Amino acid sequence: MSNSSETVNLSELSDEALLEICRAAEVIACECPGYLARLLRQVRTFRVYTTSCIDQFPSDADTHLWLADQATQIEDILLQTMIELMQKENLIDDAQQVSLDKLSERARATMLKQVGMP
Helix, strand or coil: CCCCCCCHHHCCCCCCHHHHHHHHCCCCCCCCCHHHHHHHHHHHHHHHHHHHHHHHCCHHHHHHHHHHHHHHHHHHHHHHHHHHHHHHCEEECCCEEEEHHHHHHHHHHHHHCCCCCC
C-alpha cells in the first residue's frame, strides 16, 4: 500500500471496491471482511447471470425473476452485514469511507498477535 490513505466509499461498493477490500483483508489472520466481500461479489454475479437467463429461457422467466429477486435480498443482507462489521471494527470514517489502510493494519496486527508478536 502507498503512503496516502486509501479508502472506499460505502455508497459505491462496486466489484472493484470489493476486490480492494479483499486485498486489504487478505492475511493469515481473520479474513471475515474479505470473505464477506467475496460472497457479495458472487451473489451479484449470480443475480446478473439469472437475469440474463430470462432472455435465453423465456418460458422460465418467472423462475428467473424470482431468483433475481432472492439474490437482491441476499445482496442487501450481505452488504448491510459488511457495513456493520466494518463499523464494529472502526474501519469507517465520518465521511462513510472504508479505510483500506486501517483494514490492512488490523489484519496484520491480528496475525502478529496470533504468532506471539506484540
